[in-house]
Every structure is written in structure tokens, then in C-alpha cells.
Amino acid sequence: MDTQGNGTGAQALRPHAEDAFAHELKALSAADDRPRPPRWKLSPWAVATYLLGGTLADGTAVTPKYVGPRRIVEVAVSTLATDRALLLLGVPGTAKTWVSEHLAAAVSGDSTLLVQGTAGTPEEAVRYGWDYARLLARGPGREALVPSPVMRAMAEGATVRVEELTRIPADVQDALITILSEKTLPIPELGQEVQAVRGFNLIATANDRDRGVNDLSSALRRRFNTVVLPLPATADAEVDIVARRVDQLGRTLDLPPAPDALAEIRRVVTVFRELREGVTGDGRTRVKTPSGTLSTAEAISVVTHGLALAAHFGDGVLRPSDVAAGILGAVVRDPAADRVVWQEYLEAVVRERDGWQDFYRACREVAP
Ligand SMILES: Nc1ncnc2c1ncn2[C@@H]1O[C@H](COP(=O)(O)OP(=O)(O)OP(=O)(O)O)[C@@H](O)[C@H]1O
């Protein structure tokens, strides 16, 4: 993949997974002596190890990308080795996109074959389009055809990703049914077809909360194995995820490392989990739930933003005042209703909690 496509030789702000973790993928490929399905860069075992992390025989440490039940990853990876496509389902911020990118990178060495699903996704994004200048100059032919990422994946025997499948209009979704069941993409204009090469598969992601926007037809759903990505089971697991991702993001953004950030990370995660679940961690106090999702992904951005504040305007140590504004912004989405939820939580829970006085004051200062 040409990562210098910007022509300046500058570093990408967000490198593709296969570039960011190229050394791990290389070490895994070298260590991997298990059978690989056609066109796979790694065996299913090595793909799962890439996602879940581990230490290889040569001592290479593979960082965990997904923190969660091992079985989920095993089911996802083995699905890709069959003729069924994979649907990653879950509430916002449960790493659906993240997992699909890493799966494509590990299986096919390329995570860039991507269709972004929106209400305006046209059929060309799933099938093919035409380069009209060529079409007019030379008439219909394969040179004038602009393949979609799906068509390219079929021809190359690679993994294609479809983001936010349920947002795509129903008629465009229907185009996927033929592709997934026949493994063929007809081009009636040319009297030709593209047949999928072995190794082709598709990973779609969909958001629980969007369900109903364009509910999947049962015909399409039957073409998929569905894997539901859960919210982190425990606060410790969630703290672990946030700490890891914040550390990675901080390095890409050149933020100085913040060694004592863990206490504030735990606080952000605690607040998010309590508000999400509607009850305090000790189970004693019921609290109201705000309208936003308060996902792990949002906790990651609150902490990353806090670190930027601490680095540029503070003394480099993450303090309650650096996360307070971010938390408030994440919780209060609906200015009327969520403000009440937050005020009640602040007075009933934060104010009374041992060691949370600084945080309480910081929250009062930024109160809307
Ligand atoms: N269990 C987890 N393990 C590792 N990272 C996680 C986990 N849960 C969330 N994350 C992190 O959360 C961030 C957001 O994840 P991602 O964008 O993939 O969510 P999503 O499920 O696609 O959300 P949306 O429905 O909004 O598209 C990523 O940086 C990812 O690393």
C-alpha cells in the first residue's frame, strides 16, 4: 500500500493497520506454520493471535488489539474461512470498525478495500461504475469500468469491508445478496461477469442503535454469520482498553507520556459505566441514564483530550480538571434533559465519594 500517497513523504496521521503493525504481521507470518486458507496471509490461529495478542516463539510481543472474549475472535476469524460473510454487530464504540480493520489487515494484508455505508451509498459503491470520458471515447469495455472495492476484492480474493451496513438503502443492500450467494458479479452491459476468487470474503459492521433505519432483509442476513461485540464486561477491562488506546494515540499525536494517568482513566470509566448502567458501582445508588451512548470510544477521546490539555496548558500530569470538561461534553448531549441527569449524579454520587472532591470542584467549575 502506498502510504506516502500524499506526495510529501509526510507521516500519515492515522496509518492503516497493516502499516502500523507491519512488524507484528511479519513476525507472525514467519512463526506461523499452520495451514493458511487460500490467499490468506496468515493461518486462522495467527490471525486470532494478532487480534488478541501474545508472545511468539522468537520473543516478539504481539500487542492485543481487541480486548474481550477470545471466543468472539475465534468465531469471527473462522467465519472468514468459510463461504459466509461476517457481520459485526454492537452498540456504538464497541470496536466493530477497529476489529474489522485488523481482521482485513491480518487476513488479506490490506484493510483499504472499504465501502462506507450511508443513506446515500449508490449501487456503484457495491458493484461498479463507469468512467464516462473513456466510455465516450472508446465505447463500452472493461477499461471504462470502474470497479467497486467489492469487485476488486472478488477479483483479488481479498477481504472487503462494508461499514454501517444497515444505513445503506435497501435496493443497494440487495445487490450484495447476489454477490454473497452466487459469488459472482454480473456486468450485463458487457455480457460478462466477475467471479470471486477463493479467499474473497466480506466483513460488515452495523450499529444496534441504527437498526430499523434500513433493517437488513432476512435474505441478506442469512448470508452472514453475526458476531455481537459486547461492552467491556468489567470496569478493569474497560480501564485496560482505554489505557492502551490512549497510550497508542498519545504516541501518534506526540503527546508526552503521562505516567499517572491511570487514576483519572479509572475515574472517567467509572463515571461512564455508572451512568450507562443507571446504578453506582457498589449497587447502592440508582442514577438516571443520559441520552448519549458513553461508549468506551468516547472515554478514550475524553482522556486523550485531557492529556492534550495537561501537556499544553498544565504541568503534564493528568488532573481532574483536565477530564471534567470532556466528561461533561460526553454526558450532556441534550442540553435540557442530560443536564438534569448530570447535576443529580454530581450531587448524589460525585460529591459524596471519598477522594473525589477535586473532581467535584472541577466539574462545578465547568458546569453548564
Ligand atoms: N474491546 C475493545 N478492545 C479494544 N479496543 C476497543 C474495545 N472497545 C472499544 N475499543 C476502542 O474504541 C475505539 C472505537 O472503536 P470503533 O470505532 O471500532 O467502534 P464502533 O463499534 O465501530 O463504533 P460505531 O458504532 O460508532 O461505528 C477504538 O479506538 C477501539 O480501539
Ligand SMILES: [Mg+2]
Ligand atoms: Mg464503526
